Amino acid sequence: MSSxxxxxxxxxxxxxxxxxxxxxxxxxxxxxxxxxPRWASAERGLAILLDVLDDVGMRATFFVEGRASEKVDCSAISGHAVGFHGYDHEDLSGEATGVRFSSEEIESILRKGFDAVSDNVSRPVCFRAPYMVFDNAVLEMLPSLGVRADSSEYRFGGCEP
Structure with missing residues (x-):
């Protein structure tokens, strides 16, 4: 039997x-x-999702936006892995918004998001870029925050959906 x-x-x-x-x-x-930004649906959805996860005895990794950690009660996430997801869902590449950040601004955004999630949920150990778009400069900044893993890039490895 395979596991x-x-x-x-x-x-x-x-x-x-x-x-x-x-x-x-x-x-x-x-x-x-x-x-x-609307937060009520995020809070309701989080409660429903946590109930389902609890019912099936499963843990998840929650990538929490820094601002969301200030607006949504995240206390029930304890026991799950926590990552952060920027502060205000910024487009770190500037591709979608046309807003280009300097390295210093990106570092400040990452620090602000990391600190907000640390203060309101728990210390994040992983990261997922908003819009799943990032560059090597972002990746190089993450270790200084203690981030051990990045989940911003994925490849579909199965058959075509």
């Missing part, structure tokens, strides 16, 4: 992140009330 492992990870951030041209922070999909 299989299943890894489950979740990004905890605002409702439906969308890059906004010319703006560093992500917006939320406009559903008639503007693109300001």
């Amino acid at each position: 299989r492992r299943f890894y489950f990870s979740v990004d905890l951030d605002r409702d439906v992140n969308v890059p906004v041209l010319g703006r560093a922070a992500a917006g939320s999909l406009d559903r008639g009330s503007g693109d300001s």
